[in-house]
Amino acid sequence: MIINHPLLGPRDASEFTYLGDASLIDRPDGTAENAADAFYDYAYLRDNPAGEHRELWYHEAGDRSWLVVTRNTLTHEISKVELARDVARTRGRSK
Amino acid sequence: MTQVNRLTGGQIDRDTTLKFYFDGRSFTAHPGDTLASALLANNVRLIGRSFKYHRPRGLLTAGSEEPNGMVELRAGARKEPNTRATTIEMYDGLIANSQNRWPSLRFDALAVNDLFSNFLSAGFYYKTFMWPAAFWEKLYEPIIRRAAGLGSLSMQADPDEYDKGFRHCDLLIIGAGPAGLMAALTAGRAGADVILADEDFTLGGRLNSETFSVGDHSAPDWTAQTVAELLAMPNVRLMPRTTVIGAFDHGIYGAVERTGDHLPSLPAGKPRQILWRIYTQKALLCAGATERPIAFENNDRPGIMTASALRTYANRFAVTASPRVAIFTSNDDGHRTADDLHAKGVKIAAVVDVREDAPLSYDYEVLKGAQVINTRGRLGLSFVEVALPDGSTRTLDCGALGVSGGWNPNVHLTCHQRGRPVWNEALAAFVPGENLPVGMSVAGSANGVMSTHGALRSGAEAAAAALDLTTQPDLPEAEDAPMALKPFWYVQGCKRAWVDQQNDVTVKDVKLSYQEGFRSVEHLKRYTTLGMATDQGKTSNITGLAIMAEVAGKSIPETGTTIFRPPYTPVPIGAFAGRMTGKDFHPTRLTPSHHWAKERGAVFVEAGNWLRAQWFPLPGETHWRDSVDREVRQTRASVGVCDCTTLGKIDVQGTDAAEFLNRVYANGFAKLAVGKTRYGLMLREDGMVMDDGTAARLAEDHFVVTTTTANAVSVYRHMEFVRQCLFPDMDVQLISTTDGWAQYAVAGPNSRKLLQKIVDPEFDISNEAFPFMACGKITVCGGLRARLFRISFSGELAFEIAVPSRYGDALMRRLMTEGKEFDVTPYGTEALSVMRIEKGHPVGNELNGTTTALNLGLGKMVSKKKDSVGSVLSEREALTAPDVLKLVGLKPVNPEEKITAGGHLMNIDGPVDATHDQGYVTSAAYSPNLNSHIGLGLLKRGDARMGEKMRLVSPLTELNVEVEIVSAHFVDPEGERLRA
Missing domain, CATH: 3.50.50.60 (FAD/NAD(P)-binding domain)
Known part of the structure; x- marks a missing residue:
């Protein structure tokens, strides 16, 4: 597998560690009213799509960037690689 | 006369004669021979016995598709079973032996199986060895294992080296027959970086086996000329003896190069085989085709x-x-x-x-x-x-x-990304379908183009198409006969007609499996074992499928086909391992004072990749406990030094550093004063404890965080996740400094006195100036920068001192010299563990991924005033129920009796079974201070059961010890010593 790192170009998968669904970026507010239910969904419920999947990869043996990789689970085709930090910002995360 | 079956001509060097041995008899051969050709030359047709019926078998083919002609190659530790005689390149002194026969190849006792073939038909394992179940393990399986199977292992470690490597190219051409050679010429002349790999030791594929001409030359001469031209091109790399074994994701191909198998002995330091990973945007499969036999009685x-x-x-x-x-x-x-x-x-x-x-x-x-x-x-x-x-x-x-x-195109690699081959009526064979691995194209007979001219043309065209070339070399004239064939799979009426010779599957077995209801090709394979031997059915799969289609009254494409997985041919485990064997399986990390510890005679233990000193035996100490007990006593009585460099160290800097730690740790860090250290508890988002450590605030915007040795990597990864994915706008930076600092715990009542001898005088480390949990940047030994932390894992007055790594060895030696007056001792991980158990500190045994802060008696640390990772889910009902496990101390009622980690706690009178389980022991040690074995455990409602007597059991080891539940803090429960 080769992941096309947005800063470093194509890198071998052996440099990366996999975490899971990119929805882990959308951490709920722990102080909100419904926090317990929201965290149950966040921690345990995942979609398991046959097709495009957005997932978190960590360039552990590289520059330590967390990346959001869009990978087709049927073909392993990688159609998009983004810095997770950029994705997090577009999803409204800040401090 | 030897070599009675030799003919004239051929590509062998008759000027050199080689000697080889088969089943102990010596024969002669010539360079250019394979073991198979040399055996045939010497009129040896019988080479082995079949898998199930022990039928006499010889060679079926002349290539890597060989199902029958398998031998044990070489002798001693280098013996390699199930090696195909058809692919073994001859060398002087080669030793091979037949396999699966006893007492001899010509007279094999188990050939009696052949007489009982009616009982050994398809699915005979399933039918015969069903009952009684207890017989399976003790009787049936050992018998089957002895009777079946092929070659035997040497049972010794392989003394040879294997290696791994990486290569890149513009075009990988797999197979150097007419299509592959022409493709390489086309791409090579255009200046592309080309790798041409072929499993054979002579490039040319079938061109070496034919008598017709190519252009003005004989096929072998044209081949030799073309190979010479390619060799002269700096942009073309020829890889003979290299099998491309698999097509993996994103243009990565696996290949095994047999660099040493054809040599009588390996040159020193040279690998026997190399596993290559080849990266390429474009690959061209020119793997040729395999001729398929016809099944008939006693074939x-x-x-x-x-x-x-x-x-x-x-x-x-x-x-x-x-x-x-x-x-x-x-x-x-x-x-x-x-x-x-x-x-x-x-x-x-x-x-x-x-x-x-x-x-x-x-x-x-x-x-x-x-x-x-x-x-x-x-x-x-x-x-x-x-x-x-x-x-x-x-x-x-x-x-x-x-x-x-007829001929079956070698479509194997086109299937490695789940591509399905399609049926070609004219060839009566499967050819590559549409769904090829990305970047792969197919040329020559692998693509169903069966004539030599067609192969040359399609090779040139495919290479040009793959690389967007506008020019192609002129094609030489060559044979262009159409394939004229009548599909014919087996002779009607035959029964004991072999389809898969290696796994002894006959036409009758295939029909029987259909009659017994196995309608899918995949079921046919598994029930009859058709195509599941080491040759993976290269000569048999399609025939088996055709027979099944006929019995079912369907066409072959309607019946379906199986697809192929990597590897194309078997790969030795050694090639996959490469150099990662024995001590080199993973890197070994040594701390800066490792050599000092070795000089002291330390016994080392592996902790992840690290080697850590476990204890330091002195002359006269015969048992490890002697050393460990002494190290504990000496430390608690005066002072000891322990190397804790292996703990993870993460530097956290930035204006948001404190707030960042507030989010990753369950307890609060925002208000920690500069110059202070705090114990930190890190949770996973599901509420379980992930790790613990300390965070020292060296400046307003600068912390140093420690992790456990085991979790150094995963905690760093987690903190980067929190930083980049959850709070992307926080001003905070992380860097691992584990390797940058050598760190030592100096513990015991005299630890301050010892340190005062090396800390430069301008730094006051008295209890008033540098109290418990203080930290700061200091200098030691006359100006060497260092960091000092007043933290204690042992429960004693203690410090941890860190110096840049290159001074670690010198600092350790200095501490030992200066400490002589205090009778200082170095202590290892065992003494460290004894003292932390005496103090009730949890480590990895307790932070085992299933425990919460509440379980560990640290529930109050989880701040409810803030939102930190894991805080919400740690409050879940089941994790906070009244009967959850709580950390307790354990003492045997009889101090001579041992506490055993992993043992379970049961009520003293109740039944001993899983439903009445009350908890389990996580850590155990002998305490030289209490003169008793002690332990830590997790017990239901443990904090409310102090003084209760319980039974510690392990049904596996028949352990049954009466224990008393006590506080986990065995030594100095009030913490007076560490504040002294």
Whole structure:
């Protein structure tokens, strides 16, 4: 597998560690009213799509960037690689 | 005379004679031979015994598709079982032995299986060894294992080295036959970076096996000329003896290069094989095609081979399997073999062609519309019985029979990304389908282009298309005959006709499996084991499928096909391991003072990749406990030093550093003062404890965080996740400094006095100036920068001192010298562990991924005033129920009795079973301070059960000890010592 790192170009998968669904970026507010239910969904419920999947990869043996990789689970085709930090910002995360 | 079956010509070097040994007998051969061709030259047809029936077997093919001709190659620790004689390149002194026979190849006791073949049909394992169940493990399985199976392992470690490597190219060409060579010429002349890999030691593929001309040259001469031109191109890399074993994601190909298998002995330091990972945008599969046999009664006798194999042996290796040969064919290609053999002076007994309209020959008899219905010969073929169209039969006297049922394109690599081949009616074979691995194209007979000219043309065109080239080399003239064949799979009425010779699967087995309800091809495979041997059915899968289709009354494409997985041919485990064997399985990390510890005679233990000193034996100490007990006593009585460099250290800097730690730790960090250290508890988002450590605030915007040795990597990864994915706008930076600092715990009542001798005088480390949990940047030994933390894992007055790594060894030696007056001792991980158990500190045994802060008695640390990772889910009902496990101390009622980690706690009178389980022991040690074995455990409602007597049991070891539940803080529960 080769992941096309947005800063470093194509890198071998052996440099990366996999975490899971990119929805882990959308951490709920722990102080909100419904926090317990929201965290149950966040921690345990995942979609398991046959097709495009957005997932978190960590360039552990590289520059330590967390990346959001869009990978087709049927073909392993990688159609998009983004810095997770950029994705997090577009999803409204800040401090 | 030796080599009685040698012919003229061929690509062997007759000027050099090599000696080799088969089953202890010595023979001669020439460079250019394979073991198979050399055995045939010496008139050895019988090479092994079959898997199930122990039938005598010889060679079926001349290539890597060989199902039968398998031997144990080499001797001693280098012995390699199940090696195909057809791919073993001859060298002087080669040793090979037949396998799966006892007491000898010519007389094999288990050949009796053949008489009981009715009981050994498809699915016989499932049917025969069903009952009683208890017999399976003790009786059936050992018998089956002894009787079945093929070669045996040497049972010794492989003394040779294997390696791994990486290569990159613009175009990877797999297979160096006519298509591959022409493709390489096209791409090479255009300046592209090309890798041309072929499993054979001589490039050229079938061109080496044919007598026709290419351009103005013979096929082998054209090949040699082309290879010479490619060799001269700096942008083309030729890789003979290299099998491309798999097509993986995103243009990565696996390949095994046999760099040393053809050498009598390996040059020092050279690997036997190299596993290459080849990265390429474009790959061109030119893997050729494999001739398939026809199934007929007793078609497995030594001497019965594919017709193309006979042709290869004659033309390339100048060998015939017998002076008298017959051919059984369904197509024109079989006649070509007869022509070539006849031209070499081999007597053709007859060509048996199933077609009524078969071409005739002036040189030999052709029996049109005829079929081979049986064969005879105990250890090798001697007669062939032929049924003629008029109903009469004829017996042919011959020692070899070449069989040709057509050619199957080698589509294997096109399937490695789940591509499905499609049926081609004209060839009666599967060809690559649409869904190829990204970047792969196929040329030559692998793509169903069966003529030589077609292969040359398609190779050139495919290379040009892959690289967007506008020019192609001129194509040489070559044979361009169409494939003329009648699909013919097996002779009607045959029963013991072998489809898969290696796994002993017959036509009858395939039919039986269908009758018993196995309708899917995948089920057929698994029930009969068709195609599941080491050759993966290269000569048998399609035939098996065709028989099944016929029984089902369906067409072959309707019946379906199985697809292929990597590897293309078997790969030794050694090649996958490369150099990662033994001590080199993972890197070994040494702390800066490792060599000092070694000089002191330390015993080391592996902690992840690290080697840590476990204890430091002194002269006269005979048992490890002697050393450990002394180290504990000496530390608690005066002072000890322990290397804790292996703990993870993460530097956290930025204006948001404190707030960041507030989010990753369950307890609060925002208000930690500069110059102070705090114990930190890190949770996973599901509320379980992830890790613990300390965070020292060296400046307003600068912390140093420690992690456990085991979790250094995963905690760093987690903190980067929190930083980048959850709080992307926080001003905070992380860097691992684990390797940057050597760190030592100095513990015991005299620890301050010892440190005062090396800390530069301008730094006051008295209790008033540098109290418990203080931290700061200091200098030692006259100006060396250092960091000092007043933290304690042992429960004693203690410090941890860190210096830049390169000074670690010097600092340790200095502490030992300066500490002499205090009777200082170094202590290892065992003493460290004893003291932390005495103090009730949890480590990895307790932070085992299933424990919460509440379980560990640290529930109050989880701040409810803030939102930190894991805080919400740690409050879940089940995790906070009244009967959750709580950390407790354990003491045996009889102090002589041992506490055993992993043992379970049961009520003193209650039943001992899983439903009455009350908890378990996580850590155990002997405490030289309490003169008793002690332990830590997790017990339901443990904090409310102090003083209760319980039973510690382990049904596996028959452990049964009466213990008392006590506080986990065995030593100095009030913490007076560490504040002293």
